[in-house]
Amino acid sequence: MAKDERVPLIVTISGDRPIHAVAKDLKEAGFNVEQVLEFAGSVTGSAHPNTLQNLRKVKGVADVSPDHSVDVGPPGAVS
């Protein structure tokens, strides 16, 4: 699997299992873990799109969504 085929993803944890255990299982399911955000309840990283179904099946995973860009948005106008 070429690295550049991976897409950035945000995995939201359901909270019924320790987050580090979920992160470990995600890794085994093909998720390249970048951040384990214990206090925010999510794990960020990247994976190949065809692993998505497997990632969603990992016990303790509530959601797997693409990482979106964030910005200050309109209008941000200077008057």
Place this chain on the structure above:
Amino acid sequence: MRISASVETLLLAARERGDDASTTGRFVVTFADGATEAGVRALKAKRKIRVANSSDFEGHVFMPEQLGGADVLVLSEIGVAVVSGDAGRSYSAEGPIVSVDPEHFIFANEEPNGYLHGLLHMAEAVGQDRDSEGQGVTWGVAACRAPLSRWSGRGIAVAVLDSGFDGGHPEFKGRHIAASSFTGGSAMDLSGHGTHIAGTACGPKTTPELIQRYGIAHEAEIHIGKVLGNSGAGTQAQMLAGMNWAVARKCPVILVGAGGPATVQPSYTAAGAAALAQGCLMIAPAGGSSSRPVVIAQAGAPANSPTMLSVGALEAGLEVALFSPGGKIDLVAPGVSVFSAAPRPAMHNTVTGTSMAAAHVAGCAALWAQSNAELRGEALRDRLLASAKRLEYAANDVGAGLVQVV
């Protein structure tokens, strides 16, 4: 400072240096009319230097990094040379060298009309709103009734997750400021957005110069999480990292300055829930893509998550701003022509957006949190909603109404 340094490098170095942030640390040498070649010889005679000439590049067009290790860049067409800091200090005006001056930054927003507009706006607002000591206050600070509050936010940690902060801003001298960056560089703010919203939420009560009071929680602790790059953009992963950091620090008030897509993001909902469980409240701008009255966009993420306090924007007449979204709106606050802090050397700026509205709510939240240690998480949210000033608008435009201080 090297000739090949980028503007960002120069700005960061200037702010870290802190002496006079309007200069780059390099020098500009002006040669006598027609004496450029003689002038360059004079520069070389004084010390060993490597010289790059704009005429070496086709059309005199080049990028700073193409200048490599040069100490001097000669702009032969205009009879001027830019000299690195080390070399520049050894030169003075003599012979073909007419003048040696510190190089200054230029800023797009420093055009005269903008400056004049700012002054007029300030004069107008100073005339309208004064606190008990007669100091002028911004229309936003007045609308939240902050001058009437006996609370200051003292002891309350306010996290600001945005483009960073200019920690050397003189109006924040002596304040408790902690900063972390999730973007790979320093937490210094070059975009100005983060400094502006931190200024509204936590700016000083009084300032040494005759300007308006623009800040609400003037004694709160400021915890800066830089999650946006200097272009004002970042990733959701960076934002979540900042949220995680702020909840780990148990900041009772977490101001989320930026947003993204329109749909509810489960990760933000979870982060907001985790925050509430730890006694923290995340306050987020609803976004700004409406064109009222024709188009009313839905509040964006993360504000649209049920665990976040979603804030829309009001104009000075307490009317809903034309860009302010609808739908999941919990509160509204001043968000049009908001005067607040800007990174040096500009110092102040007037900006519009729901981020500015969310910043007012964060400042008010810090005062409520200080007034009663029970007001944390959901209790703080409920109190902000219950104490809001009701407005003659539908709840999906203004939520509970205009935020008010305790």
